[in-house]
Amino acid sequence: MCVHGLGYVGLPTAAAFAASGHEVVGYDVDETLRAQLAAGEVHVDEPELEDLVHRALDGGTLTISDEVVPADFHLVCVPTPFDEETTDADLSAVRAAGTSIADVLEHGDTVVLESTVPPRTTTDVFGPILEESGLGAGEEFHLAYAPETVLPGNVVTELLENDRIVGGVDADATDAAASLYDGIVDGEIHRTHSPTVAEFVKLVQNTYRDVNVALANELATIAADYGVDSRETIALANNHPRVDVLQPGPGVGGHCLPIDPWFLGADSDRLDLIERARAINEGMVAYVGDLLEAGLGSLEGAKIAVLGVAYKGNVGDPRKSPGLALARHLQERTETTGSEPRSPVEVALHDPYVTDQTIDLESLESALDAADGVAIVTDHDEYERLTPADFDDEPSGPPVVVDSRAILDTDRFEDAGYPVRTI
Numbered sequence: 001m002c003v004h005g006l007g008y009v010g011l012p013t014a015a016a017f018a019a020s021g022h023e024v025v026g027y028d029v030d031e032t033l034r035a036q037l038a039a040g041e042v043h044v045d046e047p048e049l050e051d052l053v054h055r056a057l058d059g060g061t062l063t064i065s066d067e068v069v070p071a072d073f074h075l076v077c078v079p080t081p082f083d084e085e086t087t088d089a090d091l092s093a094v095r096a097a098g099t100s101i102a103d104v105l106e107h108g109d110t111v112v113l114e115s116t117v118p119p120r121t122t123t124d125v126f127g128p129i130l131e132e133s134g135l136g137a138g139e140e141f142h143l144a145y146a147p148e149t150v151l152p153g154n155v156v157t158e159l160l161e162n163d164r165i166v167g168g169v170d171a172d173a174t175d176a177a178a179s180l181y182d183g184i185v186d187g188e189i190h191r192t193h194s195p196t197v198a199e200f201v202k203l204v205q206n207t208y209r210d211v212n213v214a215l216a217n218e219l220a221t222i223a224a225d226y227g228v229d230s231r232e233t234i235a236l237a238n239n240h241p242r243v244d245v246l247q248p249g250p251g252v253g254g255h256c257l258p259i260d261p262w263f264l265g266a267d268s269d270r271l272d273l274i275e276r277a278r279a280i281n282e283g284m285v286a287y288v289g290d291l292l293e294a295g296l297g298s299l300e301g302a303k304i305a306v307l308g309v310a311y312k313g314n315v316g317d318p319r320k321s322p323g324l325a326l327a328r329h330l331q332e333r334t335e336t337t338g339s340e341p342r343s344p345v346e347v348a349l350h351d352p353y354v355t356d357q358t359i360d361l362e363s364l365e366s367a368l369d370a371a372d373g374v375a376i377v378t379d380h381d382e383y384e385r386l387t388p389a390d391f392d393d394e395p396s397g398p399p400v401v402v403d404s405r406a407i408l409d410t411d412r413f414e415d416a417g418y419p420v421r422t423i
């Protein structure tokens with residue numbers, strides 16, 4: 001098996017197949033990454049992953065290659081980002097992987113695309129590139145789409161336990177891909193007759209979650225207008241057997257939920273609720289800004305500690321981070337030029353998990369020191385344990401605290417004279 005792309009999805013996938021006895025060759029275009037992996041350095045921080053990769057490398061079933069090799073199975077796990085302006089999917093990595101597979105493709109091989117893509121990508125974009133090999137999809141090689149659904153923070157477990165959906169260009173392709181996953185997956189393998197259905201299903205899953213979070217966010221802002229606690233109302237509403245509202249927060253981050261819904265618009269102009277949901281979720285940082293401003297009177301010249309740059313709790317991934325979006329929003333909000341000179345806000349960022357050297361992070365003490373306002377953006381366990389003693393009691397009084405995840409012990413803070421605003 002040759003696995004193309006050794007990131008959050010490809011590396012665990014390659015290691016899991018190798019650990020189950022397949023002979024796996026991992027290929028990534030990133031030379032530095034290949035060298036690190038070959039030396040046993042695992043760059044994706046996930047429970048159990050390092051062990052799994054080491055077992056596969058030490059056992060000799062996983063090797064890292066600097067070229068694409070002929071293989072019975074090619075699994076493609078390359079990135080599919082999007083253009084922020086146009087919201088179009090960037091399929092350049094999928095195309096490049098297709099071209100390099102076409103060079104080594106042989107009669108009877110199976111090619112499976114796992115990357116998240118707009119509907120019809122497998123048949124209309126990826127397939128034709130593979131056919132430049134001279135072999136026909138369906139007739140001479142098997143082609144299928146099988147989306148990955150692993151949850152960051154629990155990738156290894158979900159890789160082995162989640163159900164899989166497999167859609168091939170014909171029944172033989174579906175069977176070939178399904179039998180591969182059947183070997184390692186405890187969940188059910190659901191077969192469908194077309195790659196486009198499987199592509200669509202993946203986008204439905206992430207769109208459902210994004211829209212449901214948007215509903216929770218909108219309800220939270222409405223609840224505040226009525227002076228009721230959004231979390232209590234959602235918990236009570238969810239006692240109904242057919243209601244399952246998600247949790248409000250500072251917006252939706254990561255590189256799946258904020259991106260994938262747009263892929264549904266690649267060949268359809270009917271996105272309406274889905275677009276509104278995106279706008280509501282993106283707008284939550286302005287709502288956090290409003291709460292800070294309401295507490296402080298004015299944001300001008302204020303120091304705001306933003307706690308949490310990772311897109312969600314207990315992971316170190318800052319992609320499409322609500323924390324960074326809040327920092328940008330606060331700065332833009334106070335830099336906007338009017339007739340009056342403005343005094344920009346000072347933002348101090350902290351995150352115990354993020355290791356990205358391009359982000360200017362401070363220690364917790366330094367971020368909180370003399371802060372006028374504190375926004376808790378990520379639900380890291382460390383923040384849940386914060387107490388009033390961790391906040392610097394300035395002569396000007398305690399900071400305005402906006403706990404956008406409602407993780408602090410609010411009563412304890414209130415008793416200590418630190419009113420906490422939640423979403």
Ligand SMILES: NC(=O)c1ccc[n+]([C@@H]2O[C@H](COP(=O)([O-])OP(=O)(O)OC[C@H]3O[C@@H](n4cnc5c(N)ncnc54)[C@H](O)[C@@H]3O)[C@@H](O)[C@H]2O)c1
Nearest residue numbers: 005006007008009028029030078080093096097115116148
């Ligand atoms: N991360 C997740 O939780 C998750 C879950 C489900 C689906 N997905 C989807 O899976 C795909 C991969 O996501 P990821 O998070 O693993 O991305 P990633 O950025 O972590 O890893 C992708 C890797 O592919 C490599 N690459 C780029 N072009 C290549 C090529 N032509 N050939 C070989 N390697 C190449 C990159 O160098 C990188 O190391 C995306 O479509 C993503 O939307 C991600």
Ligand SMILES: CC(=O)N[C@@H]1[C@@H](OP(=O)(O)OP(=O)(O)OC[C@H]2O[C@@H](n3ccc(=O)[nH]c3=O)[C@H](O)[C@@H]2O)O[C@H](CO)[C@@H](O)[C@@H]1O
Nearest residue numbers: 149150151152205206209246247249252253254256311312
């Ligand atoms: C359908 C689904 O489950 N898909 C998962 C998703 O993984 P993810 O890590 O991106 O997903 P989440 O954990 O939902 O986080 C996203 C953001 O939403 C915020 N959020 C969440 C719940 C809530 O009630 N309120 C919130 O505000 C949260 O803080 C964070 O910013 O996409 C992966 C790639 O396709 C999938 O593989 C994986 O199955």
